[in-house]
Amino acid sequence: MNRPLVQTGKKNLEFTNPGAGMSRKYVLGLDYGTDSVRAVLVNTETGQEASSDVCMYPRWSDGLYCDPVRNQFRQHPLDYLESLKQTVKKTIAKGPAGIVHEIAAIAIDTTGSTPVAVDKDGTALALREEFKENPNAMFILWKDHTAVNEAAEINELARSWGGEDFTQFSGGIYSSEWFWSKILHTLREDKAVGETAVSWVEHCDWIPAVLTGNLAPMQIKRSRCAAGHKAMWHESWDGLPGEEFLIQLDPLLTGLRENLYRDTYTADQAAGGLTEQWAEELGLPAGLPVGVGAFDAHMGAVGGEIRPYAFVKVIGTSTCDMLVVDKYEVGSKLVKGICGQVDGSIFPGMIGMEAGQSAFGDLYAWFRDILAWPLELVGSSDVSDAETRERLVREISDRIIPELSKAAETIPVGESGIVAIDWLNGRRTPDANQALKGALFGLNLGSDAPKLFRALVEATAFGTKKIVDRFIEEGIRIDEIIAIGGVAKKSPFAMQVVADVLNMEIKVARSEQTVALGAAMFAAVVAGIFDRLEDAQAAMGCGFETVYHPIPEHVEQYRALFARYTRIGDFIEKELT
Numbered sequence: 262m263n264r265p266l267v268q269t270g271k272k273n274l275e276f277t278n279p280g281a282g283m284s285r286k287y288v289l290g291l292d293y294g295t296d297s298v299r300a301v302l303v304n305t306e307t308g309q310e311a312s313s314d315v316c317m318y319p320r321w322s323d324g325l326y327c328d329p330v331r332n333q334f335r336q337h338p339l340d341y342l343e344s345l346k347q348t349v350k351k352t353i354a355k356g357p358a359g360i361v362h363e364i365a366a367i368a369i370d371t372t373g374s375t376p377v378a379v380d381k382d383g384t385a386l387a388l389r390e391e392f393k394e395n396p397n398a399m400f401i402l403w404k405d406h407t408a409v410n411e412a413a414e415i416n417e418l419a420r421s422w423g424g425e426d427f428t429q430f431s432g433g434i435y436s437s438e439w440f441w442s443k444i445l446h447t448l449r450e451d452k453a454v455g456e457t458a459v460s461w462v463e464h465c466d467w468i469p470a471v472l473t474g475n476l477a478p479m480q481i482k483r484s485r486c487a488a489g490h491k492a493m494w495h496e497s498w499d500g501l502p503g504e505e506f507l508i509q510l511d512p513l514l515t516g517l518r519e520n521l522y523r524d525t526y527t528a529d530q531a532a533g534g535l536t537e538q539w540a541e542e543l544g545l546p547a548g549l550p551v552g553v554g555a556f557d558a559h560m561g562a563v564g565g566e567i568r569p570y571a572f573v574k575v576i577g578t579s580t581c582d583m584l585v586v587d588k589y590e591v592g593s594k595l596v597k598g599i600c601g602q603v604d605g606s607i608f609p610g611m612i613g614m615e616a617g618q619s620a621f622g623d624l625y626a627w628f629r630d631i632l633a634w635p636l637e638l639v640g641s642s643d644v645s646d647a648e649t650r651e652r653l654v655r656e657i658s659d660r661i662i663p664e665l666s667k668a669a670e671t672i673p674v675g676e677s678g679i680v681a682i683d684w685l686n687g688r689r690t691p692d693a694n695q696a697l698k699g700a701l702f703g704l705n706l707g708s709d710a711p712k713l714f715r716a717l718v719e720a721t722a723f724g725t726k727k728i729v730d731r732f733i734e735e736g737i738r739i740d741e742i743i744a745i746g747g748v749a750k751k752s753p754f755a756m757q758v759v760a761d762v763l764n765m766e767i768k769v770a771r772s773e774q775t776v777a778l779g780a781a782m783f784a785a786v787v788a789g790i791f792d793r794l795e796d797a798q799a800a801m802g803c804g805f806e807t808v809y810h811p812i813p814e815h816v817e818q819y820r821a822l823f824a825r826y827t828r829i830g831d832f833i834e835k836e837l838t
Contacts, residue, residue, distance in 0.1 A: 285364065288305055288364065288365055290369075293371035297318060301352070304801075332404075334401075334404050366550040374463065376444065380459050381459045386458060406437045406438065414510065431601045483522040489601060528560065561746070562575065572584055574767075576622065576745070585614070614737065672712060681702075681713075683699060729742075743767075744759075764816045778801065
């Protein structure tokens with residue numbers, strides 16, 4: 262069938278239990294990452310994966326709608342919808358025969374803040390003919406930093422306008438990576454989008470809305486996770502920042518607040534039931550419960566078995582670092598310079614605290630790409646056939662990071678004299694500043710690739726320590742550290758350096774797909790299989806595969822290097838920015 266993937270003006274199905282009277286023990290977790298969407302079918306009794314599939318976003322893979330020089334990163338909604346259909350169908354096909362009849366619920370996580378402009382029907386503007394090639398009508402990815410100036414204006418006004426400081430639960434500093442900055446920048450840059458947009462929706466809210474048919478902007482069940490951390494939502498000031506503040510920020514925002522939302526929902530609640538259209542598209546039962554969405558890192562923290570005062574570090578292209586704390590213990594304490602602290606954002610009934618680094622794996626990938634540039638010459642050579650050249654280029658490129666890690670590991674701590682600053686994509690926390698740039702200090706003619714790589718790895722570890730130190734300085738204890746994500750699983754060298762710099766053990770989650778597993782845990786609660794998220798964790802958790810212990814002599818050596826990192830970073834920020 263060639264029906265549109267998003268239908269508007271149709272009555273959605275109410276939440277139902279299509280499996281009433283049947284034993285349904287599987288749930289479907291959907292994890293929308295930066296490059297791809299992953300679907301995982303999980304057994305709720307054991308936490309074991311029954312099947313999974315990954316689908317890359319085709320337009321994103323081709324580099325469309327992005328301009329890295331301008332820090333512009335946009336994704337087309339069709340990438341999300343087409344990839345969703347493909348990966349769910351393949352996941353079901355890979356599972357045991359008849360498993361589709363045992364699926365009890367779906368839960369979804371996405372990157373964020375990744376908002377999109379929508380019309381009165383909730384249709385993302387890029388799905389309309391007149392905007393289909395307009396990047397401003399697409400999802401503005403989490404790592405898009407085109408709104409640096411707007412973020413600065415928000416911060417200045419929040420401190421000076423004389424009313425409520427709406428940034429106080431976002432660490433006191435609003436970021437260009439977040440909801441309001443991106444909206445304001447787009448409205449200023451693109452009049453046509455501004456005039457057509459009725460509301461704005463986060464990626465994690467839009468996908469459940471599409472699947473359930475609850476697309477009207479004021480009907481969408483908005484995620485507490487997204488709203489509290491990125492949109493300055495808080496119960497104490499009746500939801501979103503006040504209209505007076507927004508108009509003072511820019512008259513272009515006049516009236517937008519009333520077309521957004523007041524209420525927010527935690528991810529253990531249902532957004533609705535799967536529509537008949539999407540049931541047919543995906544090969545699933547109509548009415549299947551679909552959970553309220555959340556950000557990938559937050560669901561990943563749950564999949565990594567977060568508990569009170571455990572610091573969970575989700576390490577991929579960037580990092581998201583999360584804590585959950587007892588709301589009565591934290592009281593009115595505000596932690597400055599972090600991304601946010603929100604009741605129920607990670608774990609229902611607890612205060613979720615989020616920090617993170619704007620680049621981690623991205624830093625290593627950047628260096629790999631620098632070193633791999635000459636391979637373009639190999640690819641265009643006529644020395645051998647095209648297939649051989651392509652294989653050679655791919656093989657060498659894939660080996661760069663593993664081989665660099667082996668070589669860097671043999672270099673004694675501090676021997677090179679090189680200190681790197683990890684702000685190539687700005688600084689997320691502590692104290693967000695996306696205008697900052699990275700640096701390398703201490704180079705000489707003996708500075709080779711392994712030494713440079715070691716400095717970059719150490720820089721990402723120093724960035725982690727800045728975050729941990731800020732929590733502790735602000736009176737929030739950290740009892741243990743849990744690492745999840747690609748870098749945590751694939752780079753023992755990097756994880757050992759982080760353990761040494763922090764002088765703390767780091768436990769690495771066993772699951773290969775911790776984020777999707779976290780989504781599955783939420784789905785199990787949404788389905789009613791478990792009454793509490795803690796019970797879902799206990800039944801479905803996979804434990805830990807590795808523990809990195811700090812090496813005492815390295816700990817002492819890194820204290821001196823960290824002090825140098827701090828001094829150089831302070832100089833760059835104060836004198837060169």
